[in-house]
Every structure is written in C-alpha cells, then in structure tokens.
Amino acid sequence: MKELWTSLASMMGVFAFFQSLLTVAFPPELRLALSRLLRRLRTVLSTHCYFDIVEIDGVSTNELYNAVQLYLSSSAAASSSSGGRLSLSRPLNSSSFTFSLSNADSLVDHSFRGFTAHWDHIVTQRPQNSFSWRPVPDEKRGFTLKIKKKDKPLMLEPYLDHIMDRASDIRRRNQDRLLFTNSKGGSLDPRGHPWESVPFKHPSTFDTLALDPDRKRAIMDDLRDFVEGKSFYQRTGRAWKRGYLLYGPPGTGKSSMIAAMANYLGYDIYDLELTEVSTNSELRKLLMKTTSKSIIVIEDIDCSINLSNRVDHPPPPKRRHLLGGESELRGGDDNARSLTLSGLLNFTDGLWSCCGSERIFVFTTNHVEKIDPALLRCGRMDMHIHMSYCSYPAMKILMKNYLGFEDGDFELDDGLFAELERLIGEVEMTPADVSEVLIKRRRLGKRRAVEEVVEALKGRRKGGAMWEENARREEEEEEQEKRALESPKNGESVEAAEGKIECGGGGEVREEKKGE
Numbered sequence: 463m464k465e466l467w468t469s470l471a472s473m474m475g476v477f478a479f480f481q482s483l484l485t486v487a488f489p490p491e492l493r494l495a496l497s498r499l500l501r502r503l504r505t506v507l508s509t510h511c512y513f514d515i516v517e518i519d520g521v522s523t524n525e526l527y528n529a530v531q532l533y534l535s536s537s538a539a540a541s542s543s544s545g546g547r548l549s550l551s552r553p554l555n556s557s558s559f560t561f562s563l564s565n566a567d568s569l570v571d572h573s574f575r576g577f578t579a580h581w582d583h584i585v586t587q588r589p590q591n592s593f594s595w596r597p598v599p600d601e602k603r604g605f606t607l608k609i610k611k612k613d614k615p616l617m618l619e620p621y622l623d624h625i626m627d628r629a630s631d632i633r634r635r636n637q638d639r640l641l642f643t644n645s646k647g648g649s650l651d652p653r654g655h656p657w658e659s660v661p662f663k664h665p666s667t668f669d670t671l672a673l674d675p676d677r678k679r680a681i682m683d684d685l686r687d688f689v690e691g692k693s694f695y696q697r698t699g700r701a702w703k704r705g706y707l708l709y710g711p712p713g714t715g716k717s718s719m720i721a722a723m724a725n726y727l728g729y730d731i732y733d734l735e736l737t738e739v740s741t742n743s744e745l746r747k748l749l750m751k752t753t754s755k756s757i758i759v760i761e762d763i764d765c766s767i768n769l770s771n772r773v774d775h776p777p778p779p780k781r782r783h784l785l786g787g788e789s790e791l792r793g794g795d796d797n798a799r800s801l802t803l804s805g806l807l808n809f810t811d812g813l814w815s816c817c818g819s820e821r822i823f824v825f826t827t828n829h830v831e832k833i834d835p836a837l838l839r840c841g842r843m844d845m846h847i848h849m850s851y852c853s854y855p856a857m858k859i860l861m862k863n864y865l866g867f868e869d870g871d872f873e874l875d876d877g878l879f880a881e882l883e884r885l886i887g888e889v890e891m892t893p894a895d896v897s898e899v900l901i902k903r904r905r906l907g908k909r910r911a912v913e914e915v916v917e918a919l920k921g922r923r924k925g926g927a928m929w930e931e932n933a934r935r936e937e938e939e940e941e942q943e944k945r946a947l948e949s950p951k952n953g954e955s956v957e958a959a960e961g962k963i964e965c966g967g968g969g970e971v972r973e974e975k976k977g978e
C-alpha cells in the first residue's frame with residue numbers, strides 16, 4: 463500500500479513537471495495562435511465553408527439569428543431534421559405554436575433550390591461579467607451554417623434573403639391579423655395614425671366559401687402567383703400590386719371572399735370608408751400609412767361615394783363619373799380640396815399606389831354596370847370576379863359546412879339531391895339565404911334540413927311565378943288604360959281627343975286616372 467502511494471506521488475510529480483514545462487514552452491498566447499492556425503488550415507483545406515450567426519451581435523440582437531430560428535421552425539425545414547428534439551413555444555399575440563431547434567441540435571435543409579445547408583445550434587455558457595451595466599443572457603447562442611464552398615457564390619446571399627422573407631412570413635402568420643378602418647372625418651388617433659385597428663378574426667376560408675371549385679382554384683392560383691411573383695414584377699417593371707373587383711347581388715359572399723383572401727395570404731385588411739375621406743391628399747395620406755402585404759378594400763364602390771356631389775367649385779368641363787355617365791367632376795389630381803375620380807384612380811394606379819409593395823386592392827359592388835369603365839380596366843382591376851347565386855357545387859359546400867355531409871353522401875341519393883340540383887338550377891337563391899335555412903334547420907337532421915332547402919326553393923319558384931303573373935296582369939291593365947285613353951270618348955272625335963293629349967290635357971287626364 464505504501465509502495466502504491468509512493469509511485470502515485472512520483473507520477474503526479476512527473477505530470478506536474480511536464481505541465482510546467484509545457485506552459486513555459488507553449489504559453490497561452492502561443493496555444494491560442496496555434497489553435498487559430500489549425501482552424502484556418504482546416505478552413506482552407508475543407509470543401510465546406512462555415513458561417514457563425516450569433517444571437518447578440520455586439521450590443522444589439524442579431525435580426526438574422528431570429529430569422530434563422532423562425533425559418534428552421536417552419537415545417538418544411540423541420541421535416542428534414544435529423545429527428546432531433548424540437549422546442550415548442552407560443553409567442554405573445556399569437557394563436558399558433560412554433561417549434562424550433564433545441565440547444566446543440568443540428569439540421570440539414572435541402573429545401574432551397576436543391577442546395578444543401580447544414581445548421582448547428584450551438585449554446586455555450588457565458589462567463590458572468592459582474593461589471594456589465596445591462597442584463598446579458600447566461601447562455602451564448604448561435605447558429606453555424608455549413609455549405610459547400612462551390613455553392614457559396616450562387617447560394618449564400620439568395621439563401622439568406624430567402625430566410626429573411628420566410629421568417630417575416632411566418633412571423634406575420636403567427637400573429638393575429640388586423641382589420642383597419644380609417645378614422646371618422648380623417649381624424650388621427652393618439653399616435654397620429656389615421657387608421658384604427660382591431661384584431662381580425664373572420665373565420666371564412668376558401669374551404670368554407672361556397673363557390674364553384676374550378677373558379678375557387680383559379681382565384682387561389684392567381685393569389686399565389688401574385689405573392690410569389692416578386693422577381694416577375696421586378697423584371698417586368700410593374701408595381702407589385704393587384705386589383706380585384708367582386709361584383710354580384712347582396713349575400714353572394716363578397717365580404718366572405720375578402721376574409722378568405724386575407725386568411726389565405728395572411729394579410730391585414732384596410733377597410734377604406736370613402737365617405738369619411740374629403741380630399742385627394744387625405745386619400746393619399748391614408749394610402750401612405752398602409753403597410754405592405756395588405757388588402758385595401760373599398761366596399762360598395764357604387765354607393766359609398768358620389769364624387770360629383772363633393773365639388774363646390776364652379777362647373778368644370780364634363781368628365782365621366784365614377785358611377786357611370788357624365789357628371790360635373792373636377793378634373794386633375796391637383797385639386798387638393800375635393801375627392802375626385804382621378805384622385806381615386808391615382809390611388810389604385812398612380813405613382814402613389816407604389817409607395818408600398820405586395821398590396822392587393824379589392825373593390826366590391828352590387829351594380830357593376832354603374833361603375834366607370836376607367837376604374838375597371840386591367841392594371842386597376844386585374845381580375846373581375848362575379849359572385850353569383852348559389853349553384854349546385856356551391857350548395858354542396860354549404861351542406862358540408864353546416865350539416866357535416868361528406869362527398870360520398872351525395873352519391874347515395876334517393877332522388878332528393880337530384881331534385882335539389884334541378885331546382886337550384888332554375889331558382890335564384892343566394893348562398894346567404896341557403897345558409898340561413900341550413901342554420902335554422904340543422905338540428906332537424908341532415909335529410910330534413912335538405913328537404914327544407916328544397917321547400918324554400920319551391921316556394922321561391924312559386925313566388926317568382928306569382929310575381930311574374932302579377933306583373934303580366936299589371937302590364938295588361940296599363941295597356942288597357944292607355945288604349946281607353948286613346949280611343950274616342952262618347953260624342954268626341956278622334957282628332958279632338960288627340961288634340962287634348964297633345965296640348966297637355968293628356969297629362970291631366972293621366973293624373974286624374976292615377977288619382978282614381
């Protein structure tokens with residue numbers, strides 16, 4: 463035992479001797495320089511290059527670190543994870559969860575243009591600095607990106623841009639969307655903002671929207687093309703914006719469509735109340751205070767404003783009116799004291815419309831024929847969407863939404879659906895009216911609810927037929943009255959009777975008749 467202790471002590475003595483020798487021969491400065499040299503050698507000889515993205519860059523938070531973290535949390539990237547552990551979180555003001563890479567985990571991302579990117583999340587303990595005047599996190603976090611050297615010139619910059627874009631996209635989607643409306647009479651809120659906002663919670667989506675599937679697909683494709691078209695718009699020198707006109711009778715889903723668009727794209731909505739805007743410059747200021755990635759909506763454009771009434775100046779040359787026809791409309795955008803058609807056109811199409819990017823304009827109307835063609839032309843309203851009465855495919859969507867029908871259910875039919883299809887082809891009923899029947903009758907069971915819709919359609923057809931019959935009868939009666947007036951009265955010649963009408967007596971006679 464004593465021998466063991468002696469040999470152990472001598473071994474430790476030798477170890478201490480070599481350690482002090484090493485410290486003298488290789489001082490810390492030399493060791494640091496050697497490790498740097500080795501790292502550089504490794505970098506030179508390696509086929510890969512490495513980039514460190516630290517969380518705290520000097521004194522400020524590194525935006526790129528946050529963006530990478532969000533990007534790697536996207537399902538596309540996460541699905542290519544090495545099966546490692548993911549952290550789950552739910553940010554403030556968000557209704558959804560995000561997951562991100564755990565400490566000291568790694569991930570391979572193949573999702574960008576066929577390139578391969580290796581990501582390592584590195585977390586080390588930060589030495590505590592008691593003299594620091596601001597709180598510093600205990601851990602030092604950072605990502606290391608490893609890519610092939612040969613890919614670097616083609617990949618690095620666009621990949622980082624792509625990460626920033628995707629991150630802001632995810633950030634926006636994770637946050638609740640906002641619905642803005644312009645303040646009454648153009649007043650500013652306490653922050654000097656002309657828009658007031660509330661969280662936007664409309665549940666309408668393209669899945670719940672009752673519209674023919676082909677048309678729905680075409681609209682969704684158009685929206686997707688628009689959102690992904692940044693380089694196309696840049697290349698072709700066009701402003702990155704798109705206009706949609708939604709027209710059709712009330713209750714056909716124009717507002718629901720706008721909500722579905724916003725939910726699909728993750729955009730905020732600016733609901734512009736034109737009646738609260740009094741001048742072109744006010745309109746321009748409102749536009750300048752909207753953000754990118756938003757939908758600017760003007761509902762019921764045909765009745766929300768009458769531009770000709772807003773002019774209190776001497777009569778200008780005749781111009782076409784927003785609501786169609788000729789009107790006394792002040793020309794030129796330079797007229798800052800009134801809201802003019804050209805001001806509105808500039809709003810959607812002029813230089814000012816490009817003060818943000820990735821913006822969608824939506825106008826809605828129940829009377830498309832009343833709108834000035836200048837407002838409808840391509841570039842202003844690129845896609846005209848007719849929201850019409852309920853069709854059978856749209857009806858099926860409503861039955862799925864409200865009654866829980868499945869696709870297969872429509873095949874197992876004993877004639878009820880066939881009758882429904884025939885009736886809906888003949889009778890005009892809006893999706894809003896169909897929804898109303900389904901909501902009221904949904905507790906009666908699926909079949910009974912459908913029967914109620916069939917009854918409602920039959921009622922309308924009957925009502926419509928009765929209405930037509932009444933209209934025909936009234937027309938006949940009017941015709942008879944007219945003939946009675948034109949025919950010679952007792953003791954009067956035809957000429958005398960005609961003369962009476964020509965010299966204004968006819969008017970009197972008609973009024974008397976009406977009064978009877």
Ligand SMILES: Nc1ncnc2c1ncn2[C@@H]1O[C@H](COP(=O)(O)OP(=O)(O)OP(=O)(O)O)[C@@H](O)[C@H]1O
Pocket residue numbers: 670671672673711712713714715716717718719828849892893894895897
């Ligand atoms: N196409 C549709 N798909 C699904 N639901 C619809 C559709 N059309 C109408 N609805 C239902 O009817 C209600 C009214 O529809 P919405 O307000 O979207 O119609 P609108 O065309 O904008 O009407 P208005 O012109 O009067 O503003 C909605 O709450 C929605 O539930």
